[in-house]
Amino acid sequence: MTERIVICTQELVKQFNTRGGTVAAVDGIDLQVRRGETFGLIGPDGAGKTTATRVILGLLRRTDGRSSILGHDSMDDTYAIRACVGYVAQQFALPGDMTVMENIRFFANVHRVGRKERRQRIPKLLEFAGLDGFTSRPARLLSGGMKKKLALACSLVHQPQVVMLDEPTLGVDPVSRREFWNLLGILRAERELTIFVCTPYMDEAERCNRVGLMYRGKLIAHGTPAEVKGLVPGRLIEFTPSDFDRAMALVTGLEGVLEVQTYGLMLHVFVDETATRQQEIQCALSAQGITCKGMGEIEPGMEEAFIGLVRRARDSQ
Amino acid sequence: MLESLRRLGALIQREMIQLLRDRTTLGIALAIPFVELFLFAYAVDLTVDHIPTAVADLSLDDQSRALINALETAGYFDMDVYVADEEQVIRAIDAGQVRAGVVIPPGFSAQVERGNAQALILLDGSDSFTVQSGYSAASSIAQDRAMELMVKNTGRAGSRAGSSGSNLSGNLPISSPIRILYNPTMDDLTFIVPAMAGILLQLLAVNLTALSVVRERELGTIELLLITPARPMELMVAKMVPNILVTSLAMANIVLFSVYWFGVPFQGDPWLFAWLSLLFLVSGLGLGLLISTVAQTQKQAQQISMLLMLLSLLLTGFIYPRAPMPPLVQAVGNLIPLTYYVRIVRGIFTKGIGLTYIWNDVLALATYGAVVMVIAAATFKKRLD
Numbered sequence: 181m182t183e184r185i186v187i188c189t190q191e192l193v194k195q196f197n198t199r200g201g202t203v204a205a206v207d208g209i210d211l212q213v214r215r216g217e218t219f220g221l222i223g224p225d226g227a228g229k230t231t232a233t234r235v236i237l238g239l240l241r242r243t244d245g246r247s248s249i250l251g252h253d254s255m256d257d258t259y260a261i262r263a264c265v266g267y268v269a270q271q272f273a274l275p276g277d278m279t280v281m282e283n284i285r286f287f288a289n290v291h292r293v294g295r296k297e298r299r300q301r302i303p304k305l306l307e308f309a310g311l312d313g314f315t316s317r318p319a320r321l322l323s324g325g326m327k328k329k330l331a332l333a334c335s336l337v338h339q340p341q342v343v344m345l346d347e348p349t350l351g352v353d354p355v356s357r358r359e360f361w362n363l364l365g366i367l368r369a370e371r372e373l374t375i376f377v378c379t380p381y382m383d384e385a386e387r388c389n390r391v392g393l394m395y396r397g398k399l400i401a402h403g404t405p406a407e408v409k410g411l412v413p414g415r416l417i418e419f420t421p422s423d424f425d426r427a428m429a430l431v432t433g434l435e436g437v438l439e440v441q442t443y444g445l446m447l448h449v450f451v452d453e454t455a456t457r458q459q460e461i462q463c464a465l466s467a468q469g470i471t472c473k474g475m476g477e478i479e480p481g482m483e484e485a486f487i488g489l490v491r492r493a494r495d496s497q
Numbered sequence: 498m499l500e501s502l503r504r505l506g507a508l509i510q511r512e513m514i515q516l517l518r519d520r521t522t523l524g525i526a527l528a529i530p531f532v533e534l535f536l537f538a539y540a541v542d543l544t545v546d547h548i549p550t551a552v553a554d555l556s557l558d559d560q561s562r563a564l565i566n567a568l569e570t571a572g573y574f575d576m577d578v579y580v581a582d583e584e585q586v587i588r589a590i591d592a593g594q595v596r597a598g599v600v601i602p603p604g605f606s607a608q609v610e611r612g613n614a615q616a617l618i619l620l621d622g623s624d625s626f627t628v629q630s631g632y633s634a635a636s637s638i639a640q641d642r643a644m645e646l647m648v649k650n651t652g653r654a655g656s657r658a659g660s661s662g663s664n665l666s667g668n669l670p671i672s673s674p675i676r677i678l679y680n681p682t683m684d685d686l687t688f689i690v691p692a693m694a695g696i697l698l699q700l701l702a703v704n705l706t707a708l709s710v711v712r713e714r715e716l717g718t719i720e721l722l723l724i725t726p727a728r729p730m731e732l733m734v735a736k737m738v739p740n741i742l743v744t745s746l747a748m749a750n751i752v753l754f755s756v757y758w759f760g761v762p763f764q765g766d767p768w769l770f771a772w773l774s775l776l777f778l779v780s781g782l783g784l785g786l787l788i789s790t791v792a793q794t795q796k797q798a799q800q801i802s803m804l805l806m807l808l809s810l811l812l813t814g815f816i817y818p819r820a821p822m823p824p825l826v827q828a829v830g831n832l833i834p835l836t837y838y839v840r841i842v843r844g845i846f847t848k849g850i851g852l853t854y855i856w857n858d859v860l861a862l863a864t865y866g867a868v869v870m871v872i873a874a875a876t877f878k879k880r881l882d
Contacts, residue, residue: 196882234881238880239723239880239881240881240882241880241882258879259728262725262726263726267724269720269721269724272717273716273717273718273719273720275511275515275716277515277518278511278514278515278518282511282514286510289503289507289510290504290507290508290725291725331721
């Protein structure tokens with residue numbers, strides 16, 4: 181069974197020393213990522229996703245607990261991890277004055293990819309990433325999306341079994357984001373690559389096999405996206421009130437209302453039961469002269485689940 | 498081992514590509530020591546001449562005028578102001594109007610006749626170079642005059658005694674034969690330029706390495722460098738190799754320029770000089786690596802290297818002799834590779850001596866380089882924190 185676990189952490193803790201004392205960016209997380217799956221570590225900015233990723237990779241010293249990739253301990257077998265893991269950092273971390281080809285060749289050489297394999301792999305990877313027309317362009321002149329694709333291509337040139345991506349679509353336009361995720365889909369399907377991705381975007385979380393929700397250094401929920409969504413109790417009603425602020429105050433106090441979230445000009449209301457509560461809300465609002473448009477039940481998405489879970493975690497802390 | 502070399506090859510290639518692509522930085526790195534050498538060599542003239550001087554001549558006779566003339570014609574003193582007494586001379590120095598003063602007491606000619614003439618030379622002590630130059634110039638001129646007068650006196654005494662002045666030199670008041678070795682004309686350039694090459698190249702070596710590591714940290718590219726299987730030692734060596742080439746080139750340029758432009762004589766063995774310079778440069782690069790493990794930003798790295806530059810100017814024997822310094826200050830000087838190199842470079846360049854005479858400095862420099870490397874390797878992080 182353990183053979184199937186690729187990335188594993190137990191009670192992983194990472195503290196940073198600051199002037200005001202120690203701050204735990206990662207505060208005892210247990211993670212298990214299985215072979216061939218796409219695992220999404222999701223959470224708001226500052227939750228500790230990047231720190232957790234770096235500690236697992238051995239880029240940061242861990243304070244306590246255990247972490248390993250493919251059975252290699254993050255601290256003791258750092259170089260074994262280097263050989264079988266690809267990594268795409270959050271910011272663009274390739275030298276901008278080197279061309280696309282020079283960058284990818286560097287990673288091939290430093291990983292001691294043989295000349296023959298190199299000749300086969302590099303053109304394939306560049307074609308795969310859609311960079312084959314830009315081989316002699318300095319990396320700094322690439323668009324945001326192309327930079328990410330170059331970083332991905334560089335991380336794959338030594339044919340790792342695992343690739344870890346830290347917010348790979350940050351600052352990338354929607355079209356390039358979709359392209360990037362299509363690339364990840366191909367990698368998973370064709371190479372059975374295990375993919376570990378950090379992201380704050382809920383639409384990306386939905387694309388993962390399993391997700392872990394991280395908040396303030398702790399893992400507050402994990403499972404398949406459906407399981408995580410199921411963790412939020414109740415059903416979800418959506419509507420657009422004519423007087424937003426009053427409606428929100430009013431609905432929050434009603435019986436059977438579990439949680440109210442704002443969504444643009446709409447209200448998302450979690451209730452214990454749909455049919456009767458929907459009636460009651462409508463009555464209560466119209467009694468105060470508030471009309472509402474488009475009221476109806478919707479399927480809660482990752483975003484609603486995420487907000488609900490984070491709010492609950494914040495309240496309990 | 499082979500694995501390590503292959504990784505090293507990839508890393509060095511990466512550094513070389515970046516070095517050669519950034520032509521401006523490379524150009525500046527090569528040009529700056531050149532420009533600095535040129536400017537310094539002309540600006541740092543340790544002899545001060547044409548010192549503005551105030552004169553209070555209370556005698557106004559032949560001898561006093563002769564002395565003033567002698568001081569002026571030697572080129573060290575410019576008699577700008579004539580005042581009435583010593584007090585006014587001091588006031589002129591206080592006001593910054595002049596930097597030196599000459600006070601000649603009344604009845605100077607008569608005193609000269611008697612052989613007990615005394616003239617007062619006042620020097621502005623706030624500028625130690627003026628004091629040094631002025632003092633040595635004035636005393637040598639006064640001595641010259643005293644000798645002249647003395648010769649005249651002895652001549653007169655001799656004629657009175659009827660012995661026709663046969664044994665003149667034996668009666669000279671001071672006889673101190675000085676023969677200056679290696680730098681017979683006391684040319685400051687010969688003294689300054691070889692060591693100047695050292696200080697400029699130390700700065701270049703330290704800066705290039707420290708900044709190239711710290712820049713990776715600032716840009717975040719260090720993250721993807723650390724995620725490769727490259728070991729810290731390999732990363733260090735790869736950072737140094739291109740800089741060895743650049744600094745060696747700069748060193749060769751400066752030495753050729755010194756010899757052919759400034760005409761500083763090169764006395765020693767060029768190959769010995771080259772090898773020891775390489776050792777010096779490697780020590781400097783190692784020191785740069787060490788700084789890069791402390792400095793988090795390029796600004797910090799530059800501040801540290803400024804401090805190093807200042808300490809190098811003061812403590813290494815580059816300008817000021819080290820012997821009178823207190824032991825603690827000397828110890829600080831020992832932490833700077835230039836301290837050893839100044840003696841080596843003056844030894845080989847100016848004196849033309851061989852390894853036998855400088856082996857202890859060579860040994861010290863080699864030890865220094867090795868220690869710096871070991872410390873840098875131990876502190877060069879394989880992680881981000």
